[in-house]
Structures are given as C-alpha cells and as structure tokens.
Amino acid sequence: MADPADSVRRFRAALADAVSRSGRARGEAHQRAEDFQRSTTELARSKSPGSAVESSQRAAAAAYRIRMGLEIEEFSENEPNVRPATAPNGAAAGNSPEQTPSDGSDLDFSQARIMR
Numbered sequence: 001m002a003d004p005a006d007s008v009r010r011f012r013a014a015l016a017d018a019v020s021r022s023g024r025a026r027g028e029a030h031q032r033a034e035d036f037q038r039s040t041t042e043l044a045r046s047k048s049p050g051s052a053v054e055s056s057q058r059a060a061a062a063a064y065r066i067r068m069g070l071e072i073e074e075f076s077e078n079e080p081n082v083r084p085a086t087a088p089n090g091a092a093a094g095n096s097p098e099q100t101p102s103d104g105s106d107l108d109f110s111q112a113r114i115m116r
Contacts, residue, residue: 047054065072 062072
C-alpha cells in the first residue's frame with residue numbers, strides 16, 4: 001500500500017494541475033468571447049442601414065417570397081424589429097395550457113409550474 005503522505009502529495013499536485021487548466025480555459029474562452037463581441041460590433045458599425053447591398057437582398061427576398069406564394073408584410077424602414085409586449089393569444093398573461101390542470105385539480109406538476 002502507498003504511503004498516505006505520498007497519496008496526499010499526488011492528490012494536491014493533480015488538483016493544482018486541474019485548477020491551472022481551468023484557469024487557462026476560462027481565460028481562453030473569455031478572450032474568444034471578447035474577440036467575437038468586438039468583431040460583431042465592428043460589423044454592425046460598418047453596415048449602414050439602407051445600403052445598396054441591403055436593398056438588393058431585400059428585393060431578392062421579396063422576389064423569392066412572391067415566387068413561392070408567401071405573404072409579404074410591408075414595414076416602414078424606421079420601424080424597429082421588436083415583438084409586442086403582449087401576445088395576442090394570452091400567453092403573456094399566464095394562461096398557457098401547461099400552467100392550468102385539465103381536470104381542475106390543484107395538483108399540477110407540469111414542468112412549467114415546477115420550474116417557476
């Protein structure tokens with residue numbers, strides 16, 4: 001059987017290695033995230049709204065939707081691309097079927113209710 005002091009020494013060495021590897025991995029992940037955020041910000045700044053590329057892409061998308069027989073909703077250029085605060089089906093009010101028991105009992109163990 002191995003010496004207990006030797007076992008503790010090996011355990012501490014393995015722990016120190018694991019901690020240093022996790023620190024390096026965290027640093028690398030943080031650096032990748034910063035690089036991605038920086039490139040995304042630069043891309044967003046370089047893209048001017050209403051550019052020729054955007055209008056040609058919009059025209060190609062509209063032509064495709066017409067060809068496929070799909071509806072095309074018209075939006076003004078200044079309208080933000082944001083969802084409304086409330087959904088028309090009442091889901092925002094908390095009336096989803098997952099939250100109300102079908103048999104009327106008080107014992108609802110559905111995932112939506114438990115996870116709240």
